[in-house]
Amino acid sequence: MPTYEGGCHCGTVRFSLTKAEPVTEAIACNCSLCTKKGILLARAEESELTVTQGQDALSLYQFGTKTASHWFCSNCGIHVMTRPRMAPDRFAMNVRCFDQFAAMQAELTIIPFDG
Secondary structure (H helix, E strand, O other): EEEEEEOOOOOEEEEEEEEOOOOEEEEEEHHHHHHHHHHOOEEEEEHHHHHHHHEHHHEEOOOOOOEEEEEEEEOOOOOEEOOOOOOOOOOOEEHHHHHHHHHHHHEEEEEEEEE
C-alpha cells in the first residue's frame, strides 16, 4: 500500500496517508477558497490518515454553510486538509503538501469539481 508523507511549509504539521491504491487523481475545486489557494485535493478516509506532528497547530476555518472544515497550519498558514461539505465524514488532503508532489505532479489526472 502506498504511503504519502507530507506537511505544511514550515514543518510544524506533518501527516502520513496510507492508501490502498496510489493517488492518481486530484480534484481541482472551483470554490472561492480552493481557487484562491490553488489547492488540489485527494480523497482520504479517516482511517488512512495520521497526523504525526503538530495536531495542536492545526487551525480551523469555515465559511458559508460552515459544513466544510478547512484545516491549516496556524504558524505558516498552509492549508493541509479539509472535511468537504459534500462528504464531511471524510478528509480531502492537499496533494501539494505531499513530499512526493513534485515527482507525481506530471502523472496526476486533474478532475474539475464545481464546489
